[in-house]
Amino acid sequence: MKAIVLYESKAGYTGKYAAWLAEALGCQACALHAFDAATLGDADIVVYGGGLYAGGINGLKSFRSLLRAQKGRDLRIAVFAPGASPARDEVVAEIRDRNLSAEEKESYGFFYLRGGFDYTHLNRSDRFAMNLLRLKLRLTPEKKRSGDARGMLASYKKPVDFTRKKNLRPLLSWLGVIPEAEH
Numbered sequence: 001m002k003a004i005v006l007y008e009s010k011a012g013y014t015g016k017y018a019a020w021l022a023e024a025l026g027c028q029a030c031a032l033h034a035f036d037a038a039t040l041g042d043a044d045i046v047v048y049g050g051g052l053y054a055g056g057i058n059g060l061k062s063f064r065s066l067l068r069a070q071k072g073r074d075l076r077i078a079v080f081a082p083g084a085s086p087a088r089d090e091v092v093a094e095i096r097d098r099n100l101s102a103e104e105k106e107s108y109g110f111f112y113l114r115g116g117f118d119y120t121h122l123n124r125s126d127r128f129a130m131n132l133l134r135l136k137l138r139l140t141p142e143k144k145r146s147g148d149a150r151g152m153l154a155s156y157k158k159p160v161d162f163t164r165k166k167n168l169r170p171l172l173s174w175l176g177v178i179p180e181a182e183h
C-alpha cells in the first residue's frame with residue numbers, strides 16, 4: 001500500500017488533518033495547488049481533503065482534473081471535508097450528495113470532519129460572506145436561535161478549533177489501517 005494525501009486549506013484546519021493522516025499512513029501530505037501529478041508515482045491510495053465553503057468542497061474540481069489524468073489506474077480514493085458545522089448524519093449526507101456524483105459516491109470513501117472557524121483569518125470575499133451570515137443569524141430573535149446558530153455567532157469573537165486526531169478513525173478504518181472496532 002502506498003498512499004498520498006492531497007489537500008487545500010485556507011485557515012489550516014484541513015492542513016492539520018492532512019498532516020495527521022499522512023503521519024498515520026506513513027506518506028506525504030501535499031497542497032494540491034503545489035502538487036505535480038507526476039509525483040503520484042505508484043501510489044494506490046489517494047486521499048483528498050478540502051474545507052467546506054458555502055457547502056462546496058474547496059479544490060474538488062482540481063482534484064477531479066488530476067484524477068482524469070490518471071484514468072485507467074486502480075486507485076482507492078477517499079475524500080474528507082472539514083467544516084464548522086456539527087457532524088450530524090443529515091449534514092454529512094447533504095454535503096456528500098451535493099458534492100459527489102452518483103459514481104463517486106459509489107466508489108469513494110467520504111468523510112465529513114469537524115474543522116474550525118477563525119474570523120480573523122479570512123480573505124476579503126470570505127469575510128464578506130461570513131458577515132452576511134452573521135447578519136442573518138443576528139436577525140433571528142435571540143430566544144429562537146438554535147444551539148448551532150449561537151455557537152456560530154460566538155465563534156466570530158473567539159476562534160474555534162474542533163480538529164481532533166480521533167475524528168480520522170472512520171477514514172483510517174475505511175482504508176484498512178486500523179480495525180473497525182477502534183472507532
Ligand SMILES: Cc1cc2nc3c(=O)[nH]c(=O)nc-3n(C[C@H](O)[C@H](O)[C@H](O)COP(=O)(O)O)c2cc1C
Pocket residue numbers: 008009010011012013014015050051052053054055056058082083084085114115116117118122125126127129130
Ligand atoms: C466563506 C465561508 C463559508 C463556509 N461555509 C461552510 C459551510 O457551508 N459548511 C460548513 O460546515 N462550514 C463552512 N465554513 C467553515 C469552514 O469550512 C471551516 O472553517 C473549515 O475548517 C475550513 O477549513 P480550511 O481552513 O482548512 O480551509 C465556511 C467558512 C467560510 C469562511
